[in-house]
Amino acid sequence: MAKADFHNHSTASDGKLTPTQLVDLAASRGVKIFALTDHDSTEGIAEARIAAARHEGFVLIPGVELSTDIEGDEVHMLGYFTFEMLENADLQAELAEFRAGRFERGRLMTEKLQAIGKPISWERVQEIAGEASVGRPHVAQALVEAGHVANIPEAFELYIGRDGPAYVEREKMTPLQAIQTLRKYGAPAVFAHPTFTKSFDNVVPELVKAGLAGMEVYYKNYDAETVRSLAAKAKKYGLLPLGGSDYHALNNPGEREPGDIPLPDHVAKEFLEKELPWVPTGALN
16 A cells, blocks of 8 residues: 555546545545546545545645647646645636536537437436536446446447547647646646557657656556556656556446555655655655
8 A cells, every 4th residue: 555646536527436535535545645636627626625634644735637639649647736826717717628628528429429329318427427527437427327338448448438439529738738737837747647648658758858747657557567667767758756546436447546556655755855845745754
């Protein structure tokens, strides 16, 4: 079990646990430093902060995950803020615009699914999302409920993944724009789950020049060989290694709960000391 986890999702985006439930779960599992990184949203941070205050020695890091596009591929970028940064109106306006794009994409996906004989209700997708911004996992859950697929990964693989017949693009920034945006608001940028990006080695050098701070090396179920390979790449490009469970509470096969990652304390501590010096690291000593 790791004492730090830098990648988690709540009902503020496409997770199934409320920010309070998520913080309580992480604390119960021995996590001491915890980042909430909802997609295009920091809406869950205020609630998570109240919950975090109930757990002695527990530190909440406000974060976000931005989805960005390159030709034929995606890059997801994690950013980490101070609480004061979240009050910036321009930042919140930019995030709201991205959430609006997710909403429209979800609606268009339901239309495409109807056209290919896999109908789901747009109203039901919105019910599943609740107060959160609609995302593809909400569409996937509706597909499961409708009996079109057995589980969420299958929904992505067969229908709503990038190569699926119901996939819909949405307006996204490029990875460079994401890094520039995060840096503009004082947030270090970290390349999320790099093995998901087929062209990783082609795009990273330019991102490093733009100010990329780190990359996920200790990501949920990466095996030891993958971790070693990614650690070597992080060293090659001068990036700080980091890790997270990417927990959504969706009961997907192999899902890891907060802290169930092989992130060494000293690795987490180095990142915090260099990029988030306001975070106390005593729990990692």
